[in-house]
Each structure stands twice: as C-alpha cells, then as structure tokens.
Amino acid sequence: xxxxxxxxxxxxxxxxxxxxxxxxxxxxxxxxxxxxxxxxxxxxxxxxxxxxxxxxxxxxxxxxxxxxxxxxxxxxxxxxxxxxxxxxxxxxxxxxxxxxxxxxxxxxxxxxxxx
Amino acid sequence: xxxxxxxxxxxxxxxxxxxxxxxxxxxxxxxxxxxxxxxxxxxxxxxxxxxxxxxxxxxxxxxxxxxxxxxxxxxxxxxxxxxxxxxxxxxxxxxxxxxxxxxxxxxxxxxxxxxxx
Numbered sequence: 001x002x003x004x005x006x007x008x009x010x011x012x013x014x015x016x017x018x019x020x021x022x023x024x025x026x027x028x029x030x031x032x033x034x035x036x037x038x039x040x041x042x043x044x045x046x047x048x049x050x051x052x053x054x055x056x057x058x059x060x061x062x063x064x065x066x067x068x069x070x071x072x073x074x075x076x077x078x079x080x081x082x083x084x085x086x087x088x089x090x091x092x093x094x095x096x097x098x099x100x101x102x103x104x105x106x107x108x109x110x111x112x113x114x115x
Numbered sequence: 116x117x118x119x120x121x122x123x124x125x126x127x128x129x130x131x132x133x134x135x136x137x138x139x140x141x142x143x144x145x146x147x148x149x150x151x152x153x154x155x156x157x158x159x160x161x162x163x164x165x166x167x168x169x170x171x172x173x174x175x176x177x178x179x180x181x182x183x184x185x186x187x188x189x190x191x192x193x194x195x196x197x198x199x200x201x202x203x204x205x206x207x208x209x210x211x212x213x214x215x216x217x218x219x220x221x222x223x224x225x226x227x228x229x230x231x232x
Contacts (some may be wrong), residue, residue, distance in 0.1 A: 043223035
C-alpha cells in the first residue's frame with residue numbers, strides 16, 4: 001500500500017533561519033508529489049508540486065523541494081523563514097495512472113517560527 | 116475569482132442526528148473531492164466525483180456516509196445517525212480536468228468543522 005511519512009510532527013525555528021521539512025513516500029508505482037500549507041482555520045493551499053522533469057521544484061513564498069527517487073523523498077526547504085511561515089505543512093502523493101487522482105497525505109508538520 | 120466554498124463553516128449536532136455538508140467547487144472544475152481531517156487520522160480521502168459520477172465509494176468510512184453531486188457542480192455529503200467519532204473537519208477540493216490524471220492541482224475549501232455531542 002502507498003503511504004507518506006512526515007518524520008517530524010513539529011519543527012520550531014527562529015526567524016531568518018533555514019528550515020527543512022522531511023517527507024518520504026512508499027509506492028510501487030510512479031507518483032506525483034505535492035506540498036500543501038494550512039494556515040490556522042483555513043483550507044489547504046498548494047506550495048509546489050513535482051510531476052516530472054527537473055527534480056528541484058520551486059514554489060510560492062520562497063519554498064523549494066527536491067525529488068529524490070532513490071531515497072523516495074521529497075523534502076521541503078526554505079533558506080530563511082519568516083514569522084508568517086508559521087503553519088502546518090502537508091506532503092502528499094497521487095498516483096500516475098490512478099483511477100481517481102485522490103491525494104494521500106502525510107500526518108503534517110507544524111512549523112513554528114519564533115522571533 | 117471565487118474559490119471553493121463550503122457551508123456551514125461550523126456544525127454542532129447531537130449524536131444520532133443527520134447532517135448535510137455542502138460544497139461549491141470552482142466553476143468549470145469537473146473533478147471534486149471530499150476529505151476528512153481529524154486529530155487521530157490526519158487527512159483521509161472520502162470520495163471523488165468526475166462530473167456527477169462517483170466511480171468508487173470505498174473511501175467512505177461507513178454506510179452512514181453518502182454523497183451526491185448535481186449539475187456537475189454543487190456536492191452534498193450526508194452523514195446519517197451521526198456518531199462522536201464523526202467529529203472532524205470535512206474538506207472539499209476541486210480540480211480542472213479529469214481527476215484520474217493525478218497531477219492536477221486540487222483547490223481546497225475552508226472546510227466544515229463538525230462536532231457531534
């Protein structure tokens with residue numbers, strides 16, 4: 001069965017520090033990969049996605065992620081975080097050729113940026 | 116333009132009552148998804164519609180859950196005889212094109228927070 005693991009449930013960092021949120025997936029078929037962000041009391045917003053091509057993907061708000069097929073990872077990074085980046089981040093996959101295109105999510109990582 | 120909207124934003128009900136949750140997708144989006152977000156289970160997929168059809172309902176947690184979509188637009192998720200374990204945030208998402216192409220971006224609504232007392 002396919003699954004997504006986010007190793008860290010909470011990540012505290014200081015403002016302007018770099019951050020990496022880790023995501024690993026398990027799948028026997030090719031996948032599409034996504035990172036979504038959820039601000040308090042809001043829905044999910046897409047940060048970036050990997051479909052094919054270059055393994056380094058740049059998204060909104062200065063975030064980027066790198067797809068590593070051999071490691072089955074899709075870690076999210078930002079070189080310098082802001083207070084406004086405080087939110088919960090979800091890694092998700094969908095499956096190439098799947099019948100429904102639904103997303104399978106990790107449990108989420110709460111990023112807390114402190115001044 | 117308008118995003119995905121859901122109503123109500125909050126719903127408190129008593130155990131055993133039926134509830135209806137509504138989703139208005141982005142105009143022109145043919146694919147529509149329902150997910151449930153709860154503390155214990157994280158984000159779970161419930162059901163997918165392509166147009167008005169739901170090809171696979173196996174993601175629904177029990178036969179108390181049903182969903183329909185009319186006119187290729189509005190969708191309603193109905194929970195009958197609610198139980199306390201149904202308490203969660205129910206999220207709706209829509210996407211352009213066929214949902215079976217898993218690479219399409221899904222746009223999420225703000226969710227309906229359901230509390231079953």
